[in-house]
Amino acid sequence: MSIVLESLNSALHRVMENDASVYVLGEDILDPYGGAFKVTRGLSTKFPGRVLTTPISEAAIIGVANGMALRGLRPVAEIMFGDFLTLSADQLVNHAAKFRWMYNNNVHVPLVVRTPMGGRRGYGPTHSQSLEKMFLGTPGMKVVAPNTLGNPGQLLEEAISDEDPVLFVEHKLLYTCRLLESGKGDLIDYEYEQSGQTYPNYVLRYPDRIPQLTIATYGYNFELARPVILNLLMEYEIFAEIVLFSQLSPFDLDLLFDSLQRTRRLMTIEEGTLANGWGAEVVARAVEAINRLWVRRVAALDFPVANSRALEDAILPSQKSIMEAALALVKK
């Protein structure tokens, strides 16, 4: 049984083996260290000319990757912590995302930017954030997040073969999570349905049950959502279904709307802060599409992510806070 880290690492090995135009660049990614979270381990040994260790220059790392992408290479750039994406924001928003459209489809930018996001490891305010929400809705750029239900390596391969820029957001705690297997372990009671896109979305439900609540989420939050819906069932006999997104942006919510037609209750879960988050956009679109919805967003409280475990736990969404939100929503 594979863990997310292995899935991502082996995908990079596979892609680099099969496509000589794929280059990997980032800070401290050379072996033996192999990258801060080890996702790039082994690559510099096997593909010595195509793994570039860079100075600490987040803006130029993405800028250089943009130039490489414009001129026939397929760069996979790593930004060591997602918190540092703000340093690269200009190159993402004003260059990578814009070149193709503003140049009237004369060019392509097949760029992938991989970055670990998220807290719960006590790294403190500038190394624990979930900043992906800042890049949602940027025209010309996709935002994608792996999870344990899909195949993270395959998702990364799709991102690398995408002709347009993809921001690939990996939650730090996901790296050591096991990939789920159909009909086994955690998934034993569920059926799930996959939507057929390149970056698949899933709905996870109890077969032959009428759900009362739809939970929409992505990434690591799925690990928190699963025990919550089990708890809702066991303690309250409330059936909930989870709509799990790999593609965060552009927003493709058909699978979610199908579920909402049945439940009319939507709860979103994300680890970033509430305002202008992923959930805010999902809720806005759901309410535009479907009448008589009750909605609730679960997100981090309005504080930086504190270092002390006690504070971090209080600030970030927990099974407890998700449970409370779900019950409040169902009682409406």
Place this chain on the structure above:
Amino acid sequence: MPLRYNVTVMDNNYALYKTMLLIRRFEERLLVEFSAGNLVGTTHVYIGEEADAAGIFSVSDPNDVVFSNHRCHGHFLAYGGEPYRLAAELMGKSTGLVGGRGGSQHIQWRNFYSNGIQGGIVPVATGMALAEKTRQTGKVTLAFIGDGTLGEGVLYESLNMAALWKLPILIVLEDNRYAQTTPVEKGVAGLMSGRFSAFGIPVWERDTTDVLEVCAIAKEAFHYVRSGVGPGVLILHTYRFSAHSKGDDSRLPEELTRIRTFDPLILHKPRVTAEECSNAEAEVLTIVEDAFKRAEADPYPGLSVKE
């Protein structure tokens, strides 16, 4: 038969004069169209700096990669771009270089690119040079910056990488002494050249608007970078005769009069005959008139929601 403009890449006096004249008359026409209310938005004209573009592109290779900036028209025309397609783009027509989507600052044609973020083009150009090097194409990548660009941090990140990885990038710094309304004395500390030599990057520098002097020094810089040894920088101190864009020029009339003596057309004119001069004037007039007339008649684009 439609008029087609071709730049012959020849290091001769007439061709250089005509290139500079084309840029001058095109940009002057642009300002007229703005004043007449036929063009909206903004633009950054290259008037006064023509020797740089004409000189550089007379010694570059036609296949070299170019990343220009907001003040890109002169570079584009000297590169061999069609005046008509540029005029159409400036007018927002569907026949424009990028279908009206980019306008003055954001154009793309063959290996020519431009964008409107100061400094933002330099890391991109650095990455392009990296790609050209790994693919062994032999192309040099040019990145055009100004004195104002020296304020952007990402420039220095890029210089570091270009030097570390020995990339075939030639950065051309056109110092026209003003970043919008800010003179260099208020914007640039220390030496311009020092910034590049700090990374071990060789600098070719000249204070001139004489196109033959630009040709000579550009030739040296290109030779070095094309050899594959590493990046190089060409600093050309020049003069901007018009405003930064529209209405943003706080210079006094005395200064504007004084710098006109450095007009590259005036400096180069003695090297062509009177007949060549009037021929060039007539041909350029026809080219510019034709470009804007055709562009004026073209349709506007529609928005395809699908993409």
